[in-house]
Amino acid sequence: MTTLFSTPFPRVAGSAIVLAVAALAAGCGKSDAQGGADAAAQMPPAEVGVYTVAPAALNITTELPGRTAAYQVAEVRPQVGGLVQKRLFTEGTDVKAGAALYQIDPAQFQASFNSAKASLAKAKANLMTSGPKVARYKELLAIEGVSRQDYDDAVAVHEQAKAEVEAATAALETARINLSYTTVAAPISGRIARSSVTPGALVTAGQPNALTTVQQLDPIYVDVTQSSEELLRLKKQMDSGNLKKEGSQPRVTLILADGSKYAEAGKLQFSEVSVDPGTGNVTLRALFPNPKHDLLPGMFVRAVLENGVDEKAIAVPMQGITRNQRGEATALVLNKEGKVEQRVLATGGTFGDKWLVKTGLAAGDRVIVEGVQKVQPGAPATIAKKAAATAAAEPAKAAH
Incomplete structure (x- = not known):
């Protein structure tokens, strides 16, 4: 009796239990999905700040x-050659236009100036004698006291004397300018940089290396x-x-x-x-x-x-x-x-x-x-x- 009913009964019962659990799970899943959609639809709009x-x-x-950039830049270079005797400024300070920066040995240029001055005096002395001579020869020519040739020679000497005075004057001015260039002056007002030379250095006119710079x-x-x-x-x-x-x-x-x-x-x-x-x-x-x-x-x-x-x-x-x-x-x-x-x-x-x-x-x-x-x-x-x-x-x- 026991053998006839023991095998089929548990198999039928297990199948029924599995089907019941599956149906219950499907029902729950559908309910959760619907609930989530409803919750999303009910969420309030996000709050934001606007401008x-x-x-x-x-x-x-x-x-x-x-x-x-500096408004003006001036590179200071010597215009005459010679030995630098003194540096007359403090590096990194402000200088005025025309202020003395360096002193170059002026002995040679002073001698040239003196020589040009003497040449001018000589030319002026010659001019003082040639002028009156022309005046006298002009009066004598009127009375035929001198020949035309002598008069013309006197005039030529006078004109030559005047030219020599002008040349000597120009030479003296050149010598004066060169003598003044022995004092190297600031071309503009501004802040001066460091010096590239020291006293005792030999410089030349128009050298490529600047002595200093003013800005x-x-x-x-x-x-x-x-x-x-x-x-x-x-x-x-x-x-x-x-x-x-x-x-x-x-x-x-x-x-x-x-x-x-x-x-x-x-x-x-x-x-x-x-x-x-x-x-x-x-x-x-x-x-x-x-x-x-x-x-x-x-x-x-x-x-x-x-x-x-x-x-x-x-x-x-x-x-x-x-x-x-x-x-x-x-x-x-x-x-x-x-x-x-x-x-x-x-x-x-x-x-x-x-x-x-x-x-x-x-x-x-x-x-x-x-x-x-x-x-x-x-x-x-x-x-x-x-x-x-x-x-x-x-x-x-x-x-x-």
């Missing part, structure tokens, strides 16, 4: 690298480079009226190597008439007052050029601008329907902590600047109350 675009008049500037530091030049494309773009903006130029000469300010701002403002003097074929840049030169000699030749600086005023400039905080995979500037904008949409922008440099936007945004657009990572294009979003108050205040700041 409301408000065009304002902005002073458009360009920051360019540059180096300082005028007040005012001082600042040479900066700008791309020809940027220069052309600014010119087009001015011609179209989008950028208004203030004054005949653009104002320039300096940022020093340590990040501090230079106290004096400068003016743009000129730009190169040709483009460097190697770099595609043009050189701009600005002139700055330098009364305290804070700027020295060769210093690296950054020049900020005031290009003009954009009456309807759009400036957006940097945190609201990102780049896509193609390197294009983009911004997420919250539209009137409360949906997020992506805009591709064209930027035109920076203004403080903001990007200047040329195209892609208009007045009233709400650019998402906080919570960008929480939203995607097409998703709904709402403005956080605190962010809304900040966004309302931002346009007023930009207008200043």
